[in-house]
Amino acid sequence: xxxxxxxxxxxxxxxxxxxxxxxxxxxxxxxxxxxxxxxxxxxxxxxxxxxxxxxxxxxxxxxxxxxxxxxxxxxxxxxxxxxxxxxxxxxxxxxxxxx
Amino acid sequence: xxxxxxxxxxxxxxxxxxxxxxxxxxxxxxxxxxxxxxxxxxxxxxxxxxxxxxxxxxxxxxxxxxxxxxxxxxxxxxxxxxxxxxxxxxxxxxxxxxxxxxxxxxxxxxxxxxxxxxxxxxxxxxxxxxxxxxxxxxxxxxxxxxxxxxxxxxxxxxxxxxxxxxxxxxxxxxxxxxxxxxxxxxxxxxxxxxxxxxxxxxxxxxxxxxxxxxxxxxxxxxxxxxxxxxxxxxxxxxxxxxxxxxxxxx
Numbered sequence: 432x433x434x435x436x437x438x439x440x441x442x443x444x445x446x447x448x449x450x451x452x453x454x455x456x457x458x459x460x461x462x463x464x465x466x467x468x469x470x471x472x473x474x475x476x477x478x479x480x481x482x483x484x485x486x487x488x489x490x491x492x493x494x495x496x497x498x499x500x501x502x503x504x505x506x507x508x509x510x511x512x513x514x515x516x517x518x519x520x521x522x523x524x525x526x527x528x529x530x
Numbered sequence: 531x532x533x534x535x536x537x538x539x540x541x542x543x544x545x546x547x548x549x550x551x552x553x554x555x556x557x558x559x560x561x562x563x564x565x566x567x568x569x570x571x572x573x574x575x576x577x578x579x580x581x582x583x584x585x586x587x588x589x590x591x592x593x594x595x596x597x598x599x600x601x602x603x604x605x606x607x608x609x610x611x612x613x614x615x616x617x618x619x620x621x622x623x624x625x626x627x628x629x630x631x632x633x634x635x636x637x638x639x640x641x642x643x644x645x646x647x648x649x650x651x652x653x654x655x656x657x658x659x660x661x662x663x664x665x666x667x668x669x670x671x672x673x674x675x676x677x678x679x680x681x682x683x684x685x686x687x688x689x690x691x692x693x694x695x696x697x698x699x700x701x702x703x704x705x706x707x708x709x710x711x712x713x714x715x716x717x718x719x720x721x722x723x724x725x726x727x728x729x730x731x732x733x734x735x736x737x738x739x740x741x742x743x744x745x746x747x748x749x750x751x752x753x754x755x756x757x758x759x760x761x762x763x764x765x766x767x768x769x770x771x772x773x774x775x776x777x778x779x780x
Contacts (some may be wrong), residue, residue, distance in 0.1 A: 433585045436612045441588065443615065444605060445595035447623040452652040455634030460641055470777030471770050475635050476664055477742035478773075479628050480729055482765030483657060484722040485749035498719055506726035507733075515563040518723035523716030 494525035550682040557686020560666065561694075564658045567720030568691055569698040571599055575606065576702020582609045589703035594696045597656065600759065601625040602699075625759045628766060632660045639667050639679035651684060656695070658724065659688035665728045740776070745769025 464472060487499050502518040509517070572593070579589045584606070592602060601622040608618050633652055640648045655663075663684045671678035733739060749765025756764075 433588055434612065436615065437585070437588055438591075440605075440613045440615045440618055441592045441595060443619040444592065444601065444622045445597075447619050448596050448598045448601060448626045448629070449653060451623060451626040451629035452633055452655050453649060454630045455632070456637045456640070456648060456652055459634050459637045467774055467777045471773045472635055474741040474769060474773035475631050475766070476661070477729055477732055477739065478745035478766045478769030479631060479762075480657075480661060480725040481742050481746040482749035482762045482769070483628070484725050485746055485753050485761055485765055487722045488746070488750050489754060495719075498716070499722065502719065502723050503726055506723065506730045511560075511724065511727045512563045514727050515566065515720045515723045518719040519566060519716045521716070522719035526716060 494529040498522035553682025554686040557683035561687035561690040564724050565694050568694045570717035572698025573702035576699040577706035579606045580703045580706045590700045593699040598626050654688040659691050661728045662687045741769040741773040744772045
């Protein structure tokens with residue numbers, strides 16, 4: 432039997448998360464942006480993507496740092512699938528080799 | 531770089547249907563490289579959740595309705611019997627506050643959709659589906675395709691990622707105790723790999739990328755100095771501040 436307080440927690444989590452998902456749309460749907468706001472919006476995707484993966488850049492394991500370097504080099508040249516294969520393979524191999 | 535903000539679909543229904551199907555298929559294929567990372571994380575999350583005392587059925591309930599991995603890892607880390615409701619909900623909102631910005635970035639491209647479709651698109655907006663959908667939108671805008679945001683592509687890639695997450699977290703909850711160390715195999719590296727490819731696709735030199743590099747540097751710093759998920763908010767804010775200061779007000 433699932434406790435009611437668990438269900439309430441999960442429901443409120445879902446509501447909080449959905450609020451973050453629709454918030455930007457609800458606020459900006461009927462607006463056009465000025466040049467500054469537009470510059471900010473154009474920079475936003477790269478900022479979010481790199482901030483989210485920041486922990487990988489200071490991973491405690493040497494193997495992970497080397498694998499990240501390999502992945503960056505691959506990402507600059509290769510298509511998505513090749514980069515993902517390179518990343519997973521290099522991380523797996525280096526972790527086994529270096530511990 | 532994004533010339534067509536005005537996007538009314540002018541295609542007729544007859545030619546739209548097969549094109550929609552091929553767009554969904556393109557989205558499914560586009561999501562496959564990310565799926566390895568999603569499934570690896572999902573297995574780990576599901577396994578951790580049942581070890582923390584969540585009921586088996588609570589796992590798909592959470593991952594299917596909340597559907598935001600970072601906040602679910604945090605919630606499970608904080609889980610107890612009974613769970614600290616307000617703390618978990620507050621942390622969930624903070625960790626997912628980046629969605630506010632992601633939704634704002636997507637808004638010009640989904641404004642033309644009927645409201646229920648736009649709100650559905652946003653429900654399925656994860657880091658991965660947003661990144662793939664936005665990269666595809668830029669690509670289509672660059673080649674003059676209209677509308678730049680392909681709903682079919684998004685349905686395909688977001689659907690696969692959603693099902694992958696729901697399925698793998700449920701499976702993780704079911705086989706949790708028998709699962710070895712999934713991270714040892716390197717699947718988790720697929721996650722930064724996908725994001726780096728998308729950043730590389732948007733790359734226009736170091737000068738243009740300055741806000742991104744500031745975001746990364748500040749995020750790394752805050753990650754090292756402050757516990758919790760503040761590094762995402764802090765890094766992004768610093769990057770956006772850089773972009774704001776550099777842009778000329780008219």
